[in-house]
Amino acid sequence: MAAKILANLVVMGSGILARALVQAYRQALANASKTGVAQETIQNATRRASKIMTEQEARQILGVTEQSTWEEIAQKYDNLFERNAKNGSFYLQSKVHRAKECLEPLYQPKDQPTTPTG
The missing domain is CATH 1.10.287 (Helix Hairpins)
Structure with a gap:
């Protein structure tokens, strides 16, 4: 009986943790797009790759x-x-x-x- 309760707690806890991680990831993406961090990162990578010696x-x-x-x-x-x-x-x-x-x-x-x- 105790093992069944413990298993249910583990399953419920992992589900809650997975939903929290997905929500945090979505929030991080939203924050990055609002502040322009994502665009700045892409521009910096492009700038570095296109540096050709004159x-x-x-x-x-x-x-x-x-x-x-x-x-x-x-x-x-x-x-x-x-x-x-x-x-x-x-x-x-x-x-x-x-x-x-x-x-x-x-x-x-x-x-x-x-x-x-x-």
Whole structure:
């Protein structure tokens, strides 16, 4: 008899708890849409994903000008990439790599396909 009462209490308690959780979730969604948190989160994620390096930023990272030749750019890239590989940061190394990738199409002949870089 006690086991039956205990089982009923457990079943009723879990049902009440499940309804309370669903109600709390609905309220949280309503609050998020009222304050714009959901929209702000989506916009921030989109902004981060669409950040493409500009030519100006790439030139600034590599320390080159618009008059620099591809050989000068490649030399700066090799120097900065190796320096950051030894005792720098992976973040800076990847920025240097992205900067070279950004400038590469500008110096490639129009009829020659670009070679994939690792």
